[in-house]
Amino acid sequence: MIKRLSVKNHETIAKDTFALVLKGAPPHKPGQFINITVPGEHFLRRPFSIADQEDDEILVIYKVFGSGTQALSEVKIGETLDCLTCLGNGFGMTKHKHVYLIGGGVGIPPLYYLAKALKKHAIDVTMVLGFNTEADCFLIEAFETLGTVIVATLDGSRGIQGTVLEGLKDHTVNYYYAVGPNPMLKALTSIYKDGEVSLEERMGCGFGACMGCSIKTKHEPKRVCKEGPVFKVEELVWKT
Amino acid sequence: MENLKVTLPGMVLQNPIMPASGTFGFGFDFVDYYDINILGSIMTKAITQHPRYGNAVPRIAEVTSGMLNAIGLQNLGVEEAVNAIFPRLPSIYRHKVIANVSGSTVEEYVAVIKALNKVDQIGAYEINISCPNIKEGGMAFSVDETMASYVTKACKAVSEKPIYVKLSPNVTDIVKIAKAVEAAGADAITLINTLLGMRIDVKTRKPVLNNIYGGLSGPAIKPVALKMVYQVYRNVSIPIIGMGGIMTKEDVVEFMMAGASAVAIGTGNLVDPMICHTIVHELESYISSLGFEKIEALVGVAHG
Ligand SMILES: Cc1cc2nc3c(=O)[nH]c(=O)nc-3n(C[C@H](O)[C@H](O)[C@H](O)COP(=O)(O)OP(=O)(O)OC[C@H]3O[C@@H](n4cnc5c(N)ncnc54)[C@H](O)[C@@H]3O)c2cc1C
Ligand SMILES: Cc1cc2nc3c(=O)[nH]c(=O)nc-3n(C[C@H](O)[C@H](O)[C@H](O)COP(=O)(O)O)c2cc1C
Ligand code: FES
Numbered sequence: 001m002i003k004r005l006s007v008k009n010h011e012t013i014a015k016d017t018f019a020l021v022l023k024g025a026p027p028h029k030p031g032q033f034i035n036i037t038v039p040g041e042h043f044l045r046r047p048f049s050i051a052d053q054e055d056d057e058i059l060v061i062y063k064v065f066g067s068g069t070q071a072l073s074e075v076k077i078g079e080t081l082d083c084l085t086c087l088g089n090g091f092g093m094t095k096h097k098h099v100y101l102i103g104g105g106v107g108i109p110p111l112y113y114l115a116k117a118l119k120k121h122a123i124d125v126t127m128v129l130g131f132n133t134e135a136d137c138f139l140i141e142a143f144e145t146l147g148t149v150i151v152a153t154l155d156g157s158r159g160i161q162g163t164v165l166e167g168l169k170d171h172t173v174n175y176y177y178a179v180g181p182n183p184m185l186k187a188l189t190s191i192y193k194d195g196e197v198s199l200e201e202r203m204g205c206g207f208g209a210c211m212g213c214s215i216k217t218k219h220e221p222k223r224v225c226k227e228g229p230v231f232k233v234e235e236l237v238w239k240t
Numbered sequence: 241m242e243n244l245k246v247t248l249p250g251m252v253l254q255n256p257i258m259p260a261s262g263t264f265g266f267g268f269d270f271v272d273y274y275d276i277n278i279l280g281s282i283m284t285k286a287i288t289q290h291p292r293y294g295n296a297v298p299r300i301a302e303v304t305s306g307m308l309n310a311i312g313l314q315n316l317g318v319e320e321a322v323n324a325i326f327p328r329l330p331s332i333y334r335h336k337v338i339a340n341v342s343g344s345t346v347e348e349y350v351a352v353i354k355a356l357n358k359v360d361q362i363g364a365y366e367i368n369i370s371c372p373n374i375k376e377g378g379m380a381f382s383v384d385e386t387m388a389s390y391v392t393k394a395c396k397a398v399s400e401k402p403i404y405v406k407l408s409p410n411v412t413d414i415v416k417i418a419k420a421v422e423a424a425g426a427d428a429i430t431l432i433n434t435l436l437g438m439r440i441d442v443k444t445r446k447p448v449l450n451n452i453y454g455g456l457s458g459p460a461i462k463p464v465a466l467k468m469v470y471q472v473y474r475n476v477s478i479p480i481i482g483m484g485g486i487m488t489k490e491d492v493v494e495f496m497m498a499g500a501s502a503v504a505i506g507t508g509n510l511v512d513p514m515i516c517h518t519i520v521h522e523l524e525s526y527i528s529s530l531g532f533e534k535i536e537a538l539v540g541v542a543h544g
Contacts, residue, residue, distance in 0.1 A: 002273070002514060037511070043458060044302045045511060084513070202298040202448075204307060205510035208269035210262070211285075211314045212300035214293070221293050221314065226269070239296065 001026055004080045008057060014138040016064040017106070018073050019051075022081065025058045029090030030114035031198055031230045034060070035206035037082040040071045045084065047206055047225075049179070049198070051109035051139075052116070061109035061138065087206050088229045091196055093117075096175040098124040100195075102164050102188060104180025105131060110198060112139055114177060115146045126150065126171070130164040130180065133157050164188070182238075189233045197236070198229045243524055243534050246280070246502050248479055249427035250402035251336050251363040253280035253502060256535060257492070257520050260483050260506030261286060261340035261366060261406075262311065266325055270509075271332050274517040281335060283366055283430075283504055284321075286342040289351045291317035301439045301448040306458025306485070307507060308437055310451035313342050313371070318355045326359045336363030338404065342371050346394045357400040364401050367391065370408040370433045382408035382433070385420040392424035402427035404481065409435050409461075409468060418472045429472060430481040430504070432465045458507040459485040466498050473499025473540055487512075489519050489526045496538040 005022035013019045025034075028050045035045040046068045052059035064070050075081065091114050099118065101111040108129055115125050125147040131137050134157035143149045151159030152167040160166050164180070165187060176195035178188050185197050201224040204212035208226035215224060217235040222228060244255035259267075261283040267276050276282070294312030301308040316325070321339075329337070339362045343349040349367060356362055369381040369388055381387045388405070395403050405421040407414060409432040418429055434455025439448040465484020473480055482500030486492060487508045495503045508515040527535055 002512075041304060042302065043304070043306055043511065044300075202300040204300045204309060205513075207272075207513060209265055209513070210300070210309065210510050211265075211294065211311045212309060213297065214299075214311075214314055215297060216293060 001085045003083050003085050005058075005083050006080045007075055007077050010075060010077055013061065015135040017136065017138055018062055018064070020060045020062065020072070020075075021057055022060065022083070023057050025053065025056050025083075026085055028053050028058060028086055030117045031088065031090030031110055033087050033110075033206075033229060034058070035084040035087060035203070036072065038068045038072045039075060040067075042068045042071060044204065045206060046072065047087070047200075047203055049110035050113055052113045059109075061106065063106045084206055088225055089227070091177055091198070091230050093121060094123065094175050096123065098126070098174070100126050100128060100168070100171070100173050100176040102128045102168070102176055102178040102180070103130065104164060104184040105136065107178075107180030107184075107198070108139060110179055111177065112142060115143065119146055128152065128164045128167040130154075130167065130184065131158070165191075186238050189236060189238075193233055195233045196230050197233060199224050199231060200229070201225075241524070243527075244520075245534075246536055248402075248481070248502055249364065249404075251281065251338075254335070255280045255520055255523065256496065256500075256502035257516050257523070258283055258338070258502065258504050259509050259516055260504035261368065262309075263506040263509045266329060267333050268328075270513060273513040276333050277335070278520050279333070279335070279516055280502060281363065282333060282337045284337055284339050286313040286315050286340045286368060287318050287321050287352055287356065288313060288315055288342050289318055289348045291315065291320065296450040298448060298450055299454070301454060303437070303439060303456065303458075303460060306456055306460035307510075308439060308449060308454035308456055309434070310449045310454035312451065318352045322355055322359060326361060329361055337361055338364050338366050340366045340368055340406075341395070342368045344371055344373065345375050346391050349391055349395050350398050353395055353399050357398075362401060364404050364427070365395065365399060366404045366406050366430055367395050368406050368433065370406070370410075380408060380410070382417065383411050385416055388417050389420040389424040392421045392426050396425040404428040404430050406433055407431040407468075407472075408433045409464060409484075414468050415471055415475045418476050422476045422478050426478060428479045428481060428501075429476065430483065431472065432461070432468050432484045435461055435464065457485070459487055461485045462491065466494055469495055469500050470498040470542065474543065487515065489522045492519060492523065493527065493530065493538060496535065497540070497542040499540045499543065501536075501539050
């Protein structure tokens with residue numbers, strides 16, 4: 001759907017990291033994303049995961065990365081943004097009674113909405129969240145209301161020093177959901193085989209039309225925007 | 241809507257608006273946005289003889305007023321198109337479509353056309369000659385008059401439907417190629433395909449696209465496309481379908497005034513899935529405000 005969503009709240013929550021609340025959205029599933037037209041001379045839209053939804057209000061948490069996210073960060077409360085909503089398939093529900101949610105950096109936001117949904121299904125969650133440094137950390141207190149949280153920072157300024165892999169030491173991971181940079185996902189999926197990961201790819205459209213985001217999987221090519229962004233670990237083949 | 245009707249070889253279109261090849265698939269991704277039956281026709285995604293994955297990602301880069309793509313003609317191959325895609329198409333679209341045919345050898349174009357001839361819903365073929373000719377050293381069919389003419393003749397010989405040849409702007413003299421394909425029997429010309437370009441990521445110091453080069457499309461190329469339509473119109477007598485950067489009803493009118501009998505909208509669909517719908521609905525009152533009753537009267541008026 002194409003929707004003009006109005007900015008209800010927009011604030012800094014960590015270093016270069018913003019929380020954007022948009023009103024007027026149709027219902028989304030955890031793991032789905034929206035594609036936003038950002039202000040200024042940006043021809044393509046920018047894709048962002050849904051970090052939470054309550055009624056018609058969605059939360060997007062993003063980091064300023066380049067000029068498009070920079071322009072987005074300057075949008076004021078009350079302005080409207082043109083969005084393609086309800087994109088992609090969300091995370092699958094699981095039969096497991098306890099699962100791990102593993103996130104790196106701005107991969108973390110969609111896990112919050114997922115954690116809330118899993119709790120509603122009486123599934124216990126342990127979150128393992130990786131950041132570069134303490135100043136980058138966000139959403140930790142919110143996650144703590146939902147389950148056990150393990151924080152890892154590369155420089156050790158908060159929680160365990162290292163990556164999410166260090167955070168997972170001594171844990172038996174039966175089923176997991178992971179979102180984050182490709183090197184993190186590649187390392188995780190080489191160790192833990194039963195789970196789902198959400199991927200990012202450069203997108204032309206975000207709704208299946210251009211084949212721009214098509215990746216090879218075990219059996220056939222799949223579009224990250226349409227058949228994804230969530231994939232079963234066993235489907236993935238990593239570029240070498 | 242009667243005033244928007246246009247005629248192309250082998251096809252009558254309720255209006256001159258159609259999505260360009262590769263930006264609309266076969267339409268299935270757009271039915272959540274609008275009833276695509278309002279489109280004059282649809283130019284399908286490329287169809288090759290065998291399934292193709294295309295190039296490795298990243299395949300997309302943003303540029304000022306447009307984008308680069310290096311999809312590499314990803315498609316499921318002609319067999320799957322005939323057996324699995326075309327049989328489902330009438331459920332979402334009831335008019336004739338234009339099948340985009342691609343290949344790396346003349347034999348491949350011929351094989352694809354032979355396999356598609358039995359599909360009733362195809363009104364014409366759009367022959368994408370921008371592909372590299374692997375038998376002749378990888379040079380694109382589109383850059384050489386002899387090769388362009390040869391592939392057109394070969395397609396014409398086996399085709400049971402009109403042949404529209406799609407020209408590449410990556411040439412020194414587009415008029416020469418246009419005249420060559422007209423002489424070889426093309427029923428219409430479609431232009432332009434994308435212009436070659438690239439981008440470099442200053443953070444990684446590497447080209448953004450895995451393929452290094454990609455095809456530039458969108459508003460950035462509109463003046464180039466318009467000029468080529470205008471130029472070709474002066475030099476050939478077969479109809480032209482114009483495309484390149486169309487985003488608005490004004491752009492449509494410009495292309496038709498330059499000499500296009502119909503237009504295709506490509507990249508616009510990617511950023512605004514409703515773009516064709518919007519333009520179709522605005523067109524009649526817009527041309528009337530310009531003093532035209534029938535849209536066909538616009539074709540070539542810029543030539544005086
Ligand atoms: C499904 C999905 C969900 C995402 N969710 C979030 C999120 O919740 N929070 C968040 O901070 N970021 C998220 N991203 C990444 C976000 O889309 C990019 O950071 C953003 O597009 C960068 O735009 P820019 O103009 O600032 O960067 P530039 O580098 O200037 O952008 C240039 C082009 O590259 C594209 N691009 C650059 N980085 C990425 C990337 N990582 N993924 C896809 N396209 C990229 C841009 O969209 C743009 O077309 C998500 C990406 C995808 C595909
Ligand atoms: C993502 C993408 C895929 C394309 N795929 C094809 C294709 O398969 N065959 C083809 O003949 N042209 C293809 N094209 C070219 C378009 O059909 C069109 O000629 C060109 O993009 C110029 O029009 P535009 O500026 O409106 O996009 C593609 C263009 C884009 C952006
Ligand atoms: S971004 Fe266009 S198909 Fe996925």
